[in-house]
Amino acid sequence: MALLQIAEPGQSAAPHKHKLAAGIDLGTTNSLVAAVRSGQASTLKNTAGIDMIPSVVRYGPDKTQVGHEAVAAAVADASNTIFSIKRLMGKGYTETLPLAELLSYQLVDQDGMAAVATREGVKNPVEISAEILATLADTASQVLGGELNGVVITVPAYFDDAQRQATKDAAKLAGLNVLRLLNEPTAAALAYGLDSGQEGVIAVYDLGGGTFDISILRLKRGVFEVLATGGDSALGGDDFDQAIVGWLQQKSGQQQLSHSARRQYLTVARQLKEQLSADTTASYDFSADQQQFSGSLSRAEFEQLCHALVKKTLRSCRQALRDAAITPDDVASVVMVGGSTRVPLVREQVAQFFVTDPLTSIDPDKVVAIGAAIQANVLVGNKAEHETLLLDVIPLSLGLETMGGLTEKIIPRNTVIPVARAQEFTTFKDGQTAMAIHVLQGERELVEDCRSLARFELRGIPPMPAGGAHIRVTFQVDADGLLSVSAEEKSSGVAAGIQVKPSYGLTDDQVANMISGSMQHARQDMQRRLLREQQVEADRVLEAVGTALNTDANLLSEDELTQIKRALASLAQVRQQEDTAAIKTAIEHTNILTDDFAALRMDKSIRLALQGHKVDEV
């Protein structure tokens, strides 16, 4: 139980102090950071005057480079320059093998996870993404003039649990406080929604570099409700580029490409694609592997190359509309996100499908970062009252493996999060004390067609006859879409121990080791950081309990009040010193003392919320 910080309407819970927050769009191809300044959300430029940086990291001979610098060295140092790392986030090594021949760097197997061999040793996607995040956070700190209090990072709505967790781990490694992982389409709608204040059903068509997302949202009286999401986590603008690369290879007759030649082909393909958004024909002239090639590609030819890809996106749109139980004419507006929506064929097809011209007034490359910045500003506490409420859904069903390699769904896709669902299990042998549980994510019936999230082992079940033990396993998905699991044996009340082994992720210990092992965080830094974390937490507890006492001290007996006040005074004192463990203990002590108070306040606030609501009706 916890103490909730509840602000009365029109009165903020804390003395007002502007906090620094940023929204980060960590994209497959490009990344941006944005913030709200003087009430306006805009992207932030680095010292070179650029806001959009390529999501590219190069492990050079003497330093690590991120963004344009890394791209500049890409052709010469292809195997140490990492593009499109987002595609490898939260993926197993064998899953990524089909990608291997498209990548200019060497994939390796790191305990079953995909990682990259560089001259600086093996780097995993979490570490590589952390480099990009740290670079963006530096830009934000410089522009905003201080350390960031928190960030909102966007992820494709279609990202599964492992991919979300990997993104959060990367932020942790970069030393960032994540206020929320926000779905990219939701961020885009937020950017438009707050601007125009319009109501109705909105479709967000997001064709990014590596992923396609379609989200159907409803905006009504300040509530953003995600009705359905769909898409394809392995389809994006990169595939258009690959289609052109394939076409170029046909023209050149070069079937086997060296890493640097592949990079060269890709660069040419991107230029052709971009030029064809404006012109009806584009020409090329380049050399690769000691040969020279030139020619031209017409828009009609290009459209033929990517027609099937666009059709594939529309199939996902149809499915999402079906899930939302609406038809294309119910959609009031369509928001376009991602550089690839500049391709004329995409705009035409989307307009035709939804029978309405898509919105493009905000730069499709920046709209996600801008929405994230708006949400970050709200979440960090710079706004006294929340104008918008964001009700998100889980993008893929969560299930369990049952007999015969089948999946049983526990939480169906498009269920509003946060959500908790319990499932009961029983033992099938006399005296059985352990049980294995396999958690899956996906829509298909067979286990092998779904994505394995984790394997759990329940231990310490009291020995009973077969069928005697009732183990209640609770699956909880938080607002970021991340899953956690707990278990309890019901008849004995024994909490069964759970051992979690993520199928495609890092354990908490591994993340901690990476943080302490990385060059930037020497041992002393690590300890400072842990101390700082506890101090921040202590401040939050002091503030929350203080506010609660101001409004609701009358719910407590004289004795309880004295005890709580004493605990607060001692916590405030310990917080000033540098003993991490002592601060932690003082926080826990305060938490235990205020548990009942928290429950009372919770009941009171439910009544108040409903009462206020009834007053509204009169």
Added chain:
Amino acid sequence: MNYFQLFDLPATFELDLTELGSRYLALQRQFHPDNFAAASNRDRLMSVQQTANINDAYHSLKQPLLRAEHLLALRGLKISHEQRSFTDPVFLMQQMELREQLEDISSSNDPDAAIMAVEQQLQQHRKGLLRQLAAAIAANMPDQNQQAAELVRKLKFFFKLQHELELIEQKIQD
């Protein structure tokens, strides 16, 4: 947990869904984790649990079948996870006939008309059963509660058939 109490609504089968919806949003506004992004760890955890509860409660009250199950569970009749087979031969016969009709859709000359026909039948059956269910629950006597549980079990079959019909419709459209 009594979901009706959470929303401060009377525990009845007939429910004003608009009212339920706006109460749900009022609670969400108060407890959604986004309100606690900068709060202490414990407060954040509690907010997640509380909103999960609110979501679950709303989900359960919104749909008539789940609402009936919840009401019956409050009266001590738990039927949500039971394994039970039917003994009512008339009902079983009817189910088999409907299932055959479903299977025949894809091979019929006019699949759209066939879908419509089955849909109408299903709707009629559902309506009738729901009406009986409402009456049985309102009576709130031991015998009627048992009868209500039986009606819920039957309705589940009809909702399952409806779902299968939708899948067939999708396949034909694609």
